[in-house]
Amino acid sequence: MHKLLTIIPQNPALVTDNTWIFFLVLVIILCAPILLRRLHIPHIIGLILAGVAIGHYGFNIIERDRSFEIFGQVGIYFIMFLAALELDMGSVKQYGRLGLQFGAITFLMPFGMAVAASHYLLGFGLITSLLIGCILASHTLVSYPIVGRFGISRHPTVIVSVVATAVALFAALLVLAVAVGMINNTGWDFWAWFAIKCIAYGCFVIIVYPRFGRWFLRRFQDSTMQFLFILSLVFLSAALAELAGLAGLLGAFLAGLVISRLIPRTSPLKSYISFVGNALFIPYFLIGVGMLIDIRVAFADIHTVWIILVMVIVGTFSKWIASLLMAFISPNLRGGGNLMFGLTSAHAAGALAIVMIGTDPKVNLMDTSILNGTVMLILFSCIISSFATNSGARKLTLRTMDTEINQGSYHGKCLVTYSQSDSVDSMTQLAMLIRNPNVADSLMGLTVTYDDESGEESYRNCQQMLKKAQNIATAAEVRMDILSRMSNNIAGGILHTIREYDCGETIVCLTDRTTGMPKSSLGTIIDNVIEGTKREIMAVRCIVPPGTLNRIIIAVPQKAEYEAGFYKWLEHICRMGEQLDCLLQFHANADTLPHIRTYMRDNHNLLRATYNEMNLWTQILPLSQQSGSNDMVVFVVARPGFISYKSVFSGLPLQIHRYFSHTSVMILYPDQWE
Numbered sequence: 001m002h003k004l005l006t007i008i009p010q011n012p013a014l015v016t017d018n019t020w021i022f023f024l025v026l027v028i029i030l031c032a033p034i035l036l037r038r039l040h041i042p043h044i045i046g047l048i049l050a051g052v053a054i055g056h057y058g059f060n061i062i063e064r065d066r067s068f069e070i071f072g073q074v075g076i077y078f079i080m081f082l083a084a085l086e087l088d089m090g091s092v093k094q095y096g097r098l099g100l101q102f103g104a105i106t107f108l109m110p111f112g113m114a115v116a117a118s119h120y121l122l123g124f125g126l127i128t129s130l131l132i133g134c135i136l137a138s139h140t141l142v143s144y145p146i147v148g149r150f151g152i153s154r155h156p157t158v159i160v161s162v163v164a165t166a167v168a169l170f171a172a173l174l175v176l177a178v179a180v181g182m183i184n185n186t187g188w189d190f191w192a193w194f195a196i197k198c199i200a201y202g203c204f205v206i207i208v209y210p211r212f213g214r215w216f217l218r219r220f221q222d223s224t225m226q227f228l229f230i231l232s233l234v235f236l237s238a239a240l241a242e243l244a245g246l247a248g249l250l251g252a253f254l255a256g257l258v259i260s261r262l263i264p265r266t267s268p269l270k271s272y273i274s275f276v277g278n279a280l281f282i283p284y285f286l287i288g289v290g291m292l293i294d295i296r297v298a299f300a301d302i303h304t305v306w307i308i309l310v311m312v313i314v315g316t317f318s319k320w321i322a323s324l325l326m327a328f329i330s331p332n333l334r335g336g337g338n339l340m341f342g343l344t345s346a347h348a349a350g351a352l353a354i355v356m357i358g359t360d361p362k363v364n365l366m367d368t369s370i371l372n373g374t375v376m377l378i379l380f381s382c383i384i385s386s387f388a389t390n391s392g393a394r395k396l397t398l399r400t401m402d403t404e405i406n407q408g409s410y411h412g413k414c415l416v417t418y419s420q421s422d423s424v425d426s427m428t429q430l431a432m433l434i435r436n437p438n439v440a441d442s443l444m445g446l447t448v449t450y451d452d453e454s455g456e457e458s459y460r461n462c463q464q465m466l467k468k469a470q471n472i473a474t475a476a477e478v479r480m481d482i483l484s485r486m487s488n489n490i491a492g493g494i495l496h497t498i499r500e501y502d503c504g505e506t507i508v509c510l511t512d513r514t515t516g517m518p519k520s521s522l523g524t525i526i527d528n529v530i531e532g533t534k535r536e537i538m539a540v541r542c543i544v545p546p547g548t549l550n551r552i553i554i555a556v557p558q559k560a561e562y563e564a565g566f567y568k569w570l571e572h573i574c575r576m577g578e579q580l581d582c583l584l585q586f587h588a589n590a591d592t593l594p595h596i597r598t599y600m601r602d603n604h605n606l607l608r609a610t611y612n613e614m615n616l617w618t619q620i621l622p623l624s625q626q627s628g629s630n631d632m633v634v635f636v637v638a639r640p641g642f643i644s645y646k647s648v649f650s651g652l653p654l655q656i657h658r659y660f661s662h663t664s665v666m667i668l669y670p671d672q673w674e
Helices: 002-007 018-038 043-054 066-085 089-120 126-137 144-150 156-184 188-219 223-243 248-262 268-291 295-299 302-329 337-344 349-359 368-400 403-407 421-434 455-475 490-500 524-532 566-580 593-603 647-659
Strands: 413-417 443-450 481-487 503-509 536-541 551-555 583-588 609-613 631-636 664-669
Touching (some): 018 268, 043 268, 043 368, 066 144, 066 156, 066 223, 066 268, 089 126, 089 302, 156 337, 188 223, 223 268, 268 368, 268 455, 295 368, 413 490, 421 455, 421 566, 443 455, 443 490, 455 481, 481 490, 490 503, 490 524, 524 536, 536 566, 551 566, 566 593, 583 593, 593 609
Parallel strands (some): 443 481, 503 536, 551 583
């Protein structure tokens, strides 16, 4: 992309001071969406047009220097990375085949039409026509940020479009390599070496990244360090992809897909990544693209105008036909044709990379008229893509939204009780995974201290824990109310808070057993809380951060489906599975499993889950050998006197201490009839 700087006349710009340049860019990023929102125009268009206005071909206010190239490169990597980060392996597994199918269609149809048009209408040779076909067949997810604003980034239509983008870009780069190889007369050894590099690169990212990422995120809890670490992985993947002969965009996409399991959607780390990308780097990329565009070339001469018309019309029409065809042949994508067209019709980074190769003096297959045509294609395709994505996303949201489902099931606040400073991080992260995301004030932190002479110092320590928890939640853009009580009875203070604030579920910290503790006891405080309320109680011990879990193993007793809170706790487990993109492994009675399967199929069909028959509760002990530090074992139990209660539950606390000390554990008491 830096070669474009050489074709821009180097007349001095009006503003050359770095401070003023950065200030003007920030003003554009701030004001463009505000101004265009009143005109009902997607903000992406405003950023591109602003780049046209301030660039050399506009009013020549700012020069497109290396900062725009570097920040722009980071911006396009961020778009691909964020798109992959929104995917999960369950959705990719379910819709990956459709994504490959759409990728083939949205590549082959524009490619074939472009090759024919450039050869017969524009009079170019075969190899040049192949390069133009690659330009029009590839596309960039420029309008993807619009999808996030509508909250449909995990809709099947979006997932299929994102996968198709990677497929089309890879195919275009492969054809490009073949075309250039025909010129350079490359032999079979070149292609063998290319295949070896691609395979080695893919294996390295897929195998090393998850393990190294999980190791780092578990040992370093500082959000800044985690953010820098994730960005380092993304750019290392992009750099290695380019060394392998692929595009850096594909590297950023693969990195996001591989490490998406390590970054829960509701986490401070995910918020930092999205904020930095959407607030700075992606707008920089869009403004930089606009600065490349010279509107005057559209009226330069008849030949250039004809090339621009052919490229814009063929590129737009072929992508539109491909999207409608895919929506027609797939029942899961009916009604999503406009959105797929919007996401797959913009040409930017891929087109620039290809045209730069074509205009390279060593290749010399394209002249400046094709370069100008490509730049104008970028302008028009980005405008069309933004409008189409905005319209398609709005219609899809209105058509698929069910107001009852959207509100979720309100079970009151999720109450988190803090008693140990070293567990604040994990307890808060777990609460953010479980809480109802559709209720703004669904999270509450609580500490209770004894009302005695030593209570003041304990009260100050508790205040610090609550502030820390609130800061963690705030960083993830989650509102958390906090409350610190002093009471003569800690369990009584927790129970009073549950009743006073109508808390639907309570998370307590499962502490280590002490000498002489009865085998049936989880601790005096937890025992009294469980006995004093019939609301859902989760006693949790996390040995690793919840965001790094690979699997959740759920042991469910016989007749659990008859308890009042059966579907409520099941929904909480499903929320954890969705946020963490981890495998749910259910072990339940043969009569209970169908109820779990039906709920999962109707409400969470994208989640990866396995169902194992466990007719005797004593079969939980083998789970200790099947579980490890990457897992959490959830024991769903019941209070004495209820239908799913079993006498063997009394020995569970001691069994957990003896056999499950190596893994994270949750003992879950569901809602039961008062």
